[in-house]
Amino acid sequence: NQLNILLYCILTCLNVFFPNLDFSWSTELEQNLKDVFQLSTFRPLQLKAINLSMSGKDLFLVMPTGRGKSLCYQLPAVCSEGFTLVVTPLVSLMEDQLMYLKSIDVEAVSLNASSSKEHAKMVLAEMTDSKAPFKLLYVTPEKIAKSKLLMSRLEKAYNAGRLSRIAVDEVHCCSQWGHDFRPDYKLLGILKRQFPKVPLLGLTATATGSVLKDCQKILCVPEPITLTASFNRTNLYYEVRLKDSNSDDSVSDISALIKERYKDQSGIVYVFSQKDAETVSADLQGKGVNASPYHANMNPEDKSQVHRKWATNKIQVVVATVAFGMGIDKADVRFVIHHTISKSIENYYQESGRAGRDDKPADCIVYFGFNDIFRISTMVVMENVGQQKLLTMVDYCQNVDRCRRSVIAVHFDEVWDDEGCNEMCDVCHYITVDITQHAKDVVQIVELAGSLDEKLTPLKVTEAWMGKGPAKRRKMIQTTTLSRLEVEAIITSLLLQGYLSEDFSFTPYTTYFYLKLGGKAPLLKNQSHSITMKMRRTGLDANTVSTTQQTVQESFRQEAFGCISRD
Numbered sequence: 001n002q003l004n005i006l007l008y009c010i011l012t013c014l015n016v017f018f019p020n021l022d023f024s025w026s027t028e029l030e031q032n033l034k035d036v037f038q039l040s041t042f043r044p045l046q047l048k049a050i051n052l053s054m055s056g057k058d059l060f061l062v063m064p065t066g067r068g069k070s071l072c073y074q075l076p077a078v079c080s081e082g083f084t085l086v087v088t089p090l091v092s093l094m095e096d097q098l099m100y101l102k103s104i105d106v107e108a109v110s111l112n113a114s115s116s117k118e119h120a121k122m123v124l125a126e127m128t129d130s131k132a133p134f135k136l137l138y139v140t141p142e143k144i145a146k147s148k149l150l151m152s153r154l155e156k157a158y159n160a161g162r163l164s165r166i167a168v169d170e171v172h173c174c175s176q177w178g179h180d181f182r183p184d185y186k187l188l189g190i191l192k193r194q195f196p197k198v199p200l201l202g203l204t205a206t207a208t209g210s211v212l213k214d215c216q217k218i219l220c221v222p223e224p225i226t227l228t229a230s231f232n233r234t235n236l237y238y239e240v241r242l243k244d245s246n247s248d249d250s251v252s253d254i255s256a257l258i259k260e261r262y263k264d265q266s267g268i269v270y271v272f273s274q275k276d277a278e279t280v281s282a283d284l285q286g287k288g289v290n291a292s293p294y295h296a297n298m299n300p301e302d303k304s305q306v307h308r309k310w311a312t313n314k315i316q317v318v319v320a321t322v323a324f325g326m327g328i329d330k331a332d333v334r335f336v337i338h339h340t341i342s343k344s345i346e347n348y349y350q351e352s353g354r355a356g357r358d359d360k361p362a363d364c365i366v367y368f369g370f371n372d373i374f375r376i377s378t379m380v381v382m383e384n385v386g387q388q389k390l391l392t393m394v395d396y397c398q399n400v401d402r403c404r405r406s407v408i409a410v411h412f413d414e415v416w417d418d419e420g421c422n423e424m425c426d427v428c429h430y431i432t433v434d435i436t437q438h439a440k441d442v443v444q445i446v447e448l449a450g451s452l453d454e455k456l457t458p459l460k461v462t463e464a465w466m467g468k469g470p471a472k473r474r475k476m477i478q479t480t481t482l483s484r485l486e487v488e489a490i491i492t493s494l495l496l497q498g499y500l501s502e503d504f505s506f507t508p509y510t511t512y513f514y515l516k517l518g519g520k521a522p523l524l525k526n527q528s529h530s531i532t533m534k535m536r537r538t539g540l541d542a543n544t545v546s547t548t549q550q551t552v553q554e555s556f557r558q559e560a561f562g563c564i565s566r567d
């Protein structure tokens with residue numbers, strides 16, 4: 001008997017690592033892939049994940065958005081006895097999946113807060129009925145947490161051998177360290193504790209190693225296998241454009257891009273707030289772009305109408321907050337433009353990743369503005385590690401010395417070298433500038449304010465340095481002739497490098513962001529200490545860098561700095 005088990009394990013391992021070898025279920029899988037799902041081949045890692053799950057292993061599958069995670073539990077569900085329990089965070093996601101499964105004749109049902117009593121009764125009864133036709137049961141985590149009746153039915157189904165698999169979609173929602181923590185996910189450990197023999201499949205597009213470790217603990221999965229597909233979306237071109245807070249012409253820039261570079265092509269413009277969704281959309285419409293707003297505060301019919309019209313190319317561009325997210329599955333999105341930076345790299349990767357799902361080239365452009373940093377900063381002030389994550393996004397935008405892909409890769413514990421980028425990002429050539437004297441000037445302004453018992457917002461520091469403060473104060477500091485954009489870039493760099501740091505202050509109505517001296521500020525007293533910063537490249541071709549940027553960058557290069565070296 002032990003020999004049999006050993007042989008079984010060896011064969012399983014062989015088959016897992018050589019997914020072409022035949023399992024007892026392989027023929028049926030292939031058949032259903034073609035006949036039911038109408039797909040001809042598996043995408044990378046799909047077959048491996050399915051074989052592991054079919055052999056009863058617990059598995060975390062980390063795969064970029066749109067690469068086909070759902071097939072990894074839908075196909076096994078069709079090829080197994082009983083049903084698969086799928087935990088999904090949003091009812092809209094659930095409905096999309098049910099619609100899709102219905103269209104390919106796979107029986108699936110759902111239970112959520114809006115299910116009618118009759119429907120719930122029927123589903124609960126069918127769970128233990130061996131003749132029940134459904135292969136997938138979709139539930140929200142709230143249902144698991146709150147419905148004792150559901151748990152008792154699941155237990156009966158488990159004892160009758162009808163609960164074949166558990167899939168936890170968006171599994172990163174379990175962890176507070178993930179970007180989308182949902183309290184009810186914390187209670188899902190009950191599933192593995194009550195049904196230890198049922199294989200669990202956790203799916204996510206965004207979890208880092210530490211988030212997955214946390215999910216493993218929360219879900220009580222003893223030793224899951226983790227499969228991670230590469231996150232390098234080689235068809236996506238990454239670019240950062242500067243937003244001038246003095247005269248923000250980003251909307252004109254965006255409308256020019258849409259009308260010229262992306263003429264008749266589908267895309268998304270992400271904005272910071274519901275108000276921005278309305279105003280940016282109206283501005284774009286005013287400039288002749290076929291755009292519509294989308295945000296959480298719209299009524300459900302309007303939202304689904306915008307979504308439907310966009311999906312069928314009746315609207316070219318959706319100007320949306322992040323509420324336009326989960327469940328967006330349009331293959332031919334050619335551009336995702338961020339009018340304002342995302343609150344973390346993980347969020348940015350996910351949002352921009354809605355471009356190019358059909359594997360054809362698509363652009364991901366973010367507009368980076370100095371003031372936006374502080375708008376978002378006060379928004380995420382209550383979040384664990386919110387500031388830290390925001391600064392990684394700022395670093396991505398401010399960064400000009402590493403390929404954008406390599407900056408993203410770090411966040412997914414991957415290494416993508418410049419070759420993996422294949423010049424599909426705007427950072428290729430750069431210049432290094434010495435900002436030591438500038439840093440001393442800025443630090444002196446902040447120091448002076450401190451000695452006068454004053455606090456300075458980033459705006460006040462900017463203006464003081466540019467000589468716009470009170471006349472008396474101007475005499476006490478070294479002002480600059482640099483442009484506002486240059487001044488903002490240097491202050492941001494000093495914040496990122498630790499010469500300045502953030503100092504929050506709360507009032508009953510709002511949260512203020514002030515600048516104070518950072519841990520590295522004292523180093524500037526040392527004569528031999530120098531600081532450099534890299535500067536974004538000047539336009540290699542007129543198509544990739546806007547006119548405003550070229551002018552600013554030229555002046556930045558020629559006038560601002562005595563010491564310029566080219567790498």
Ligand SMILES: Nc1ncnc2c1ncn2[C@H]1C[C@H](O)[C@@H](COP(=O)(O)OP(=O)(O)OP(=O)(O)O)O1
Nearest residue numbers: 039041042043064065066067068069070071205329
């Ligand atoms: N093997 C395949 N061959 C061709 N298309 C496939 C294959 N597998 C899946 N797809 C298609 C089906 C969908 O239209 C699209 C995205 O699949 P889906 O399962 O929704 O992605 P996902 O779950 O990884 O994305 P998200 O993270 O956005 O939910 O890919």
